[in-house]
Amino acid sequence: MSATAAQGKKVAPExxxxxxxxxxxxxxxxxxxxxxxxLPIMSAYGWGSDTFSFAxxxxxxxxxxxxxxxxxxxxxxxxVRVLSGGALLYAAGCALMAFADTPVTFTLTAGVLIGFxxxxxxxxxxxxxxxxxxxxxxxxxxxxxxxxxxxFGQFLFSPLSGAMIQNVGWxxxxxxFALVMLLILPLSLFVASAPIRKDSANQQSxxxxxxxxxxxxxxxxxxxxxxxxxxxxxxxxVHFQKxxxxxxxxxxxxxxxxxxxxxxxxxxxxxxxxxxxxxxxRYILSFIYFSxxxxxxxxxxxxxxxxxxxxxxxxSGLLWLSTxxxxxxxxxxxxxxxxxxxxxxxxxxxxxxxxxxxxxxGGVLRExxxxxxxxxxxxxxxxxxxxxINLPIVEKPVVRKASAAAA
Numbered sequence: 001m002s003a004t005a006a007q008g009k010k011v012a013p014e015x016x017x018x019x020x021x022x023x024x025x026x027x028x029x030x031x032x033x034x035x036x037x038x039l040p041i042m043s044a045y046g047w048g049s050d051t052f053s054f055a056x057x058x059x060x061x062x063x064x065x066x067x068x069x070x071x072x073x074x075x076x077x078x079x080v081r082v083l084s085g086g087a088l089l090y091a092a093g094c095a096l097m098a099f100a101d102t103p104v105t106f107t108l109t110a111g112v113l114i115g116f117x118x119x120x121x122x123x124x125x126x127x128x129x130x131x132x133x134x135x136x137x138x139x140x141x142x143x144x145x146x147x148x149x150x151x152f153g154q155f156l157f158s159p160l161s162g163a164m165i166q167n168v169g170w171x172x173x174x175x176x177f178a179l180v181m182l183l184i185l186p187l188s189l190f191v192a193s194a195p196i197r198k199d200s201a202n203q204q205s206x207x208x209x210x211x212x213x214x215x216x217x218x219x220x221x222x223x224x225x226x227x228x229x230x231x232x233x234x235x236x237x238v239h240f241q242k243x244x245x246x247x248x249x250x251x252x253x254x255x256x257x258x259x260x261x262x263x264x265x266x267x268x269x270x271x272x273x274x275x276x277x278x279x280x281x282r283y284i285l286s287f288i289y290f291s292x293x294x295x296x297x298x299x300x301x302x303x304x305x306x307x308x309x310x311x312x313x314x315x316s317g318l319l320w321l322s323t324x325x326x327x328x329x330x331x332x333x334x335x336x337x338x339x340x341x342x343x344x345x346x347x348x349x350x351x352x353x354x355x356x357x358x359x360x361x362g363g364v365l366r367e368x369x370x371x372x373x374x375x376x377x378x379x380x381x382x383x384x385x386x387x388x389i390n391l392p393i394v395e396k397p398v399v400r401k402a403s404a405a406a407a
Contacts, residue, residue: 086120144273
């Protein structure tokens with residue numbers, strides 16, 4: 001089946017959602033288990049946590065930096081080319097990472113290649129395609145299902161990668177991940193969004209869409225709040241495993257606690273998607289950010305134990321990616337779907353700047369102070385700030401001059 005054929009043939013919404021869920025699972029699973037590689041790679045090459053963290057921080061930053069451009073390309077030329085190109089870069093980064101034995105080559109593979117690869121094939125691009133392909137009545141739940149699928153990937157790949165690293169080695173595991181990424185190529189045909197037609201009436205240019213969005217107070221607040229989501233998630237993804245081991249617990253506790261994040265996020269994401277169609281989305285976001293701060297505070301105050309790690313994983317999972325359905329739903333509600341992938345891409349860039357700082361500060365401050373305490377404290381404070389930032393958001397479509405004149 002060609003991309004053109006896929007776009008020209010009517011595909012059932014259920015098939016579109018299923019393919020999108022598979023892509024989300026495949027891209028988020030290996031990336032979500034990246035923290036499992038920190039200790040074996042540091043042991044193999046004698047690196048500090050700051051070296052590993054820098055590469056993963058670059059990955060987060062370039063993932064976010066490339067997202068608006070990937071979104072704009074998907075809006076302009078359709079999603080298949082962008083998803084396929086991103087998958088190939090992701091696969092190349094995983095495969096070459098196995099042979100990266102210097103900090104520079106490790107940063108170029110695990111950081112640059114995988115970062116740009118993720119910007120072209122990860123959840124944000126899939127969400128952008130769904131915004132165009134699904135009817136409004138199915139959109140928020142579709143966002144929730146795709147987010148939940150990414151979480152299932154995390155649940156699946158965290159213990160899988162941990163077991164593979166211990167039994168066959170971390171290098172063999174990254175090569176396996178590279179082969180898995182190639183499955184995205186055929187799956188992308190089922191989420192093929194059509195390019196923007198140049199002759200469409202009332203067409204809004206890319207520049208007009210950007211000016212409109214960044215002059216819109218609610219969009220700016222939403223983007224600022226999403227920064228915290230990236231900071232919290234990336235810090236935990238990369239450093240939680242090391243934190244658990246340094247607290248005197250076994251690596252298996254970390255693997256399974258992080259797997260619980262993925263398992264419980266399935267429920268959290270589906271619940272968030274369901275609620276996003278029934279109540280103000282700004283309240284959902286505010287609740288999520290504030291609850292994350294409470295859960296984190298309780299975790300770092302409790303004595304380290306397997307039970308506290310598992311409980312943290314489960315509660316964090318309920319709140320993990322549940323920000324995605326209300327955030328993406330708000331962008332679609334405010335601006336429509338024409339430039340959705342690009343506008344969500346800019347929001348995601350803010351998310352990834354937060355992720356860059358969360359990963360980098362986690363590694364650097366851990367090396368300098370011997371503790372993750374400062375970064376845990378920042379995570380709590382940012383959660384409270386974002387809970388407040390989201391409350392003034394106005395959940396209404398933007399009023400455009402052309403539509404106002406017609407009215």
